[in-house]
Amino acid sequence: xxxxxxxxxxxxxxxxxxxxxxxxxxxxxxxxxxxxxxxxxxxxxxxxxxxxxxxxxxxxxxxxxxxxxxxxxxxxxxxxxxxxxxxxxxxxxxxxxxxxxxxxxxxxxxxxxxxxxxxxxxxxxxxxxxxxxxxxxxxxxxxxxxxxxxxxxxxxxxxxxxxxxxxxxxxxxxxxxxxxxxxxxxxxxxxxxxxxxxxxxxxxxxxxxxxxxxxxxxxxxxxxxxxxxxxxxxxxxxxxxxxxxxxxxxxxxxxxxxxxxxx
Numbered sequence: 001x002x003x004x005x006x007x008x009x010x011x012x013x014x015x016x017x018x019x020x021x022x023x024x025x026x027x028x029x030x031x032x033x034x035x036x037x038x039x040x041x042x043x044x045x046x047x048x049x050x051x052x053x054x055x056x057x058x059x060x061x062x063x064x065x066x067x068x069x070x071x072x073x074x075x076x077x078x079x080x081x082x083x084x085x086x087x088x089x090x091x092x093x094x095x096x097x098x099x100x101x102x103x104x105x106x107x108x109x110x111x112x113x114x115x116x117x118x119x120x121x122x123x124x125x126x127x128x129x130x131x132x133x134x135x136x137x138x139x140x141x142x143x144x145x146x147x148x149x150x151x152x153x154x155x156x157x158x159x160x161x162x163x164x165x166x167x168x169x170x171x172x173x174x175x176x177x178x179x180x181x182x183x184x185x186x187x188x189x190x191x192x193x194x195x196x197x198x199x200x201x202x203x204x205x206x207x208x209x210x211x212x213x214x215x216x217x218x219x220x221x222x223x224x225x226x227x228x229x230x231x232x233x234x235x236x237x238x239x240x241x242x243x244x245x246x247x248x249x250x251x252x253x254x255x256x257x258x259x260x261x262x263x
Contacts, residue, residue: 024253024260028244031201031227032261037116039199040107041192041217045206045232046250047123051098063087072179077149081163081172088175092143095125103205103250104131106258113261118195120188122207122214124177137188137195139214145176184213196220201227205250209236218242 032038044054055068066087070076077084108131111117119136121128124143128136141147146164148155150171157164157173164173178184192214196202202221209215209230218238222228228242231250239245246253 024257025244028227028229028257029260031243032114032257035114035200035227037118037195037199038110038114038201038203039118039195039217039221039226040110040120040203040205041207041214042107042119042121042123042128042205042250043207043211043214044123046101046103047125047127048206049103049249049251050101050127052095052123052125052127063090069180072177073181074149074179075181077172077174077179081174084174085163088143095127095143098125098127100127100131101251103254104128104133106250106254107205108132109258110254110261113258118191118199120192120195120214120217122211137192139178139184139188139192141175141177141185143175143177146173147176148172149174189213192217193220196226197224199224199226201229203229203231204238205231205254207232207236209238 044052048054055072071084071087104127107119107128111119111133119128119133120139121136122139124138124140126142126144145154146157146159147153148166148169148171150166150169154176155166155168155173157167159173165171166173183189193216196217197220199221202218204218207214209218215238218228218230222242227244228238229244229246230236230239230242231246231248231253232239233247233249235245235247
């Protein structure tokens with residue numbers, strides 16, 4: 001089932017890896033041309049190419065003494081909401097300073113070349129939307145939105161306060177991201193699983209395929225007979241059981257893939 005390619009594009013069914021640079025396989029382009037529905041899942045890797053630190057990257061400066069996983073929990077917010085807001089303002093500034101890369105732009109263009117595309121992201125940075133993508137399913141929320149901690153709804157509020165307050169109930173406001181120990185929003189979860197089960201081609205881009213339940217999506221698509229493709233600088237555990245594993249940066253291979261599809 002798997003297609004493969006080394007730097008010289010030699011084929012081997014036992015090594016489903018296409019390394020950068022490499023010609024996009026005709027079979028993959030053909031599958032995209034025939035697809036009525038393409039589903040895309042992106043992870044931290046595509047944003048890292050824009051300069052967004054991955055969540056597990058070492059903290060810098062003031063934050064070196066903190067473990068990110070100890071800050072991204074409801075319990076941490078209850079203990080010290082001011083500290084959590086200081087950290088998230090720092091992260092918001094980091095994200096605001098970067099731009100979408102060629103991979104983000106290529107995915108926005110891909111949506112114009114296929115009958116239907118569902119874009120699901122594990123990232124919270126909004127770079128897909130800034131690149132022109134619409135109706136993005138944000139699996140883990142968005143770092144620039146604000147959510148009432150009490151009522152669990154998105155709110156518009158003054159974020160200049162050390163701990164912003166909800167304009168409706170007066171409770172604390174938190175960043176609008178999904179923290180450790182919290183469930184994925186039901187609509188995002190249901191829409192993502194439905195898209196994976198319905199698509200003809202599934203692209204897994206820049207994700208480790210180790211964070212669940214997002215990691216289940218490629219398996220759902222594969223079990224539904226979709227053509228499954230991984231784009232990642234390092235092959236994941238998913239690579240050996242899918243149709244194409246492209247060992248490359250999203251910003252390098254996605255523009256080439258979209259150009260080939262548009263020809």
